[in-house]
Amino acid sequence: MLGFHRSHAPYTIASQRTALALCARVKTPLLPRRRCQHVRVLGVVEAGWPSPAEEELLDTMSFDEYLAPNKNASYILRVKGDSMIDAGIHPGDLVLVERTTHPRDGDIVIAEVDGEWTMKVFRQQGTRVWLDAANSAYAPIMPQQELTVIAVVRAVVRKYA
Amino acid sequence: MAPILSLKSFPKAIIHIDADAFFASCEQARDPQLKGKPVVTGKERGIASAVSYEGKALGLKRGMSLQEIRRICPDVVHLPSDYETYSLYSARMLSIVRDYTNLVEAYSIDECFAEITGLRRPRRMSYQAIAATIKHDLEVKLGLTFSIGLAPSKVVAKIASKWQKPSGLTVISGRDLPQYLEKLSIGDVWGIGKQTASYLAQFKIRTALDFAERDEGWVRNHLTKPHQEIWHELRGQAVLSLETEEKQTYQSISKTKTFTPPSSDPAYVFGQLSKNIENACIKARRYHLVARKVFVFLRTHDFQHQGCELTLSRATAFPHEIVRLVGAHFHQVFQSDTRYRLTGVVLTQLVENTPLQLDLFDGPLNVEQLERVYDGIDRLDKRYGKHAVFLASSLPAMRKGQHTGERGEVAARKRQLFTGETERKRLGMPMLGEVK
Numbered sequence: 001m002l003g004f005h006r007s008h009a010p011y012t013i014a015s016q017r018t019a020l021a022l023c024a025r026v027k028t029p030l031l032p033r034r035r036c037q038h039v040r041v042l043g044v045v046e047a048g049w050p051s052p053a054e055e056e057l058l059d060t061m062s063f064d065e066y067l068a069p070n071k072n073a074s075y076i077l078r079v080k081g082d083s084m085i086d087a088g089i090h091p092g093d094l095v096l097v098e099r100t101t102h103p104r105d106g107d108i109v110i111a112e113v114d115g116e117w118t119m120k121v122f123r124q125q126g127t128r129v130w131l132d133a134a135n136s137a138y139a140p141i142m143p144q145q146e147l148t149v150i151a152v153v154r155a156v157v158r159k160y161a
Numbered sequence: 162m163a164p165i166l167s168l169k170s171f172p173k174a175i176i177h178i179d180a181d182a183f184f185a186s187c188e189q190a191r192d193p194q195l196k197g198k199p200v201v202t203g204k205e206r207g208i209a210s211a212v213s214y215e216g217k218a219l220g221l222k223r224g225m226s227l228q229e230i231r232r233i234c235p236d237v238v239h240l241p242s243d244y245e246t247y248s249l250y251s252a253r254m255l256s257i258v259r260d261y262t263n264l265v266e267a268y269s270i271d272e273c274f275a276e277i278t279g280l281r282r283p284r285r286m287s288y289q290a291i292a293a294t295i296k297h298d299l300e301v302k303l304g305l306t307f308s309i310g311l312a313p314s315k316v317v318a319k320i321a322s323k324w325q326k327p328s329g330l331t332v333i334s335g336r337d338l339p340q341y342l343e344k345l346s347i348g349d350v351w352g353i354g355k356q357t358a359s360y361l362a363q364f365k366i367r368t369a370l371d372f373a374e375r376d377e378g379w380v381r382n383h384l385t386k387p388h389q390e391i392w393h394e395l396r397g398q399a400v401l402s403l404e405t406e407e408k409q410t411y412q413s414i415s416k417t418k419t420f421t422p423p424s425s426d427p428a429y430v431f432g433q434l435s436k437n438i439e440n441a442c443i444k445a446r447r448y449h450l451v452a453r454k455v456f457v458f459l460r461t462h463d464f465q466h467q468g469c470e471l472t473l474s475r476a477t478a479f480p481h482e483i484v485r486l487v488g489a490h491f492h493q494v495f496q497s498d499t500r501y502r503l504t505g506v507v508l509t510q511l512v513e514n515t516p517l518q519l520d521l522f523d524g525p526l527n528v529e530q531l532e533r534v535y536d537g538i539d540r541l542d543k544r545y546g547k548h549a550v551f552l553a554s555s556l557p558a559m560r561k562g563q564h565t566g567e568r569g570e571v572a573a574r575k576r577q578l579f580t581g582e583t584e585r586k587r588l589g590m591p592m593l594g595e596v597k
Contacts, residue, residue, distance in 0.1 A: 072253045073302035081597040115194045117596040159580040
């Protein structure tokens with residue numbers, strides 16, 4: 001099976017090795033001695049498929065890129081009231097907003113009302129603009145003169161513990 | 162008289178961007194209640210480090226003391242500085258300008274130069290339109306206003322950005338140069354100090370135009386190279402290049418800190434000094450520098466200064482060695498009947514930290530061991546925050562905050578933490594406060 005021609009060949013070789021002090025005979029099993037173990041590891045030989053991780057990960061994005069693609073215009077705010085609760089934005093949440101001067105109908109925006117930031121849904125029909133809350137307890141805000149929208153909400157972050 | 166200036170309007174197109182009342186504007190952009198009000202930052206220092214335009218209109222100036230500010234304008238909004246937020250805005254300003262050109266020089270926290278030469282064709286815009294686009298982009302994304310100057314050289318671009326503030330865009334082409342220089346006093350030119358201005362006055366040079374019209378031979382005979390360069394720049398010939406590389410090294414490193422209330426306790430004042438020495442050494446080690454000389458000084462409560470310069474036996478960035486030396490000379494500077502409000506240290510004659518800088522008494526082994534100790538300290542600081550490990554001599558200063566009373570107020574961003582943020586580490590994005 002091992003390519004020997006005679007059945008006692010392994011014994012002969014083993015005896016020679018033992019004589020050369022390459023193997024130690026401990027009762028029956030044939031063990032290699034330390035001298036044989038001194039093989040230096042020169043690195044790992046790759047077997048099987050090469051890892052695709054490095055190349056595949058080139059095209060993934062970080063949470064930063066995902067939540068704030070336009071980083072230079074992005075800001076964070078802490079939510080205080082419950083006026084957007086039906087939109088899933090709770091008091092204490094962190095909202096990520098992007099400064100812009102051109103909101104679109106239906107965007108959740110940050111506007112300046114009476115010297116405070118307010119977060120509402122921006123509505124525009126024709127030339128008429130107003131702000132809707134996402135909570136039936138709040139009335140829509142109809143601006144008297146002008147409406148200052150400074151940013152559009154891009155993401156809501158709620159971190160537990 | 163030599164003809165001033167080139168025929169081309171923009172042999173080079175350089176813009177200088179200056180944020181208007183930067184620190185105060187950052188605060189106003191954050192809080193809509195501050196809009197249109199006189200806002201002053203620097204409360205923790207007891208002075209105005211920036212004044213909003215509303216405050217400037219009332220006569221408030223940078224550097225004014227708290228009492229002076231209150232006297233002129235009782236309802237002023239005085240805020241503690243939030244350098245973390247200002248730095249975020251500053252980095253964004255550079256990043257936005259770099260979207261247009263990679264030749265950007267960060268001149269200071271609120272100013273930069275950018276070269277846009279050759280961008281007319283790819284952008285299909287005039288230089289003025291490019292400058293206006295950058296200005297608009299900055300103002301929309303940051304919510305502050307900027308004053309921009311466009312000119313053929315750095316010195317003239319700086320004149321242009323100052324010409325109309327706030328929110329100005331001033332274009333000075335090569336052709337228009339004389340009419341601007343004519344109205345500008347020579348002392349207001351960037352790089353011309355008081356001494357040079359009075360020296361030039363002897364030769365009947367009063368305006369920038371008087372200077373620019375001198376012939377080259379005269380300038381070469383009478384002035385040093387930096388001023389010769391200004392002469393070229395004023396004539397619209399760009400000779401100063403943009404330094405686009407980040408600062409890699411320092412000539413000197415200084416750390417000063419005020420504290421309130423003023424103290425006459427030698428251990429406390431020395432503790433403050435020791436803390437400054439540690440801070441200066443941390444910075445020196447970060448840039449792989451060692452100092453040969455150290456200058457320490459104290460400021461009394463009535464703004465008198467006392468200091469001394471000391472020479473180290475071996476160039477070092479190990480605070481315990483400097484503290485030991487300073488400690489031996491502290492009594493020469495400190496007077497027990499005086500109250501002090503500030504300590505400062507300047508590390509000078511900085512050289513690259515090469516492995517073997519030994520004196521007669523220090524074996525290489527000792528220095529190597531110390532290098533390992535401080536390497537460990539620096540790594541601990543990185544992980545657990547600055548001053549995770551500090552010298553016992555700094556303890557009196559570390560025990561309590563730098564300021565007590567109203568100057569001890571901390572910036573809003575440091576008080577309003579999000580879940581997961583710590584006192585040491587916060588999200589790297591400016592916060593606009595609370596929204597209802």
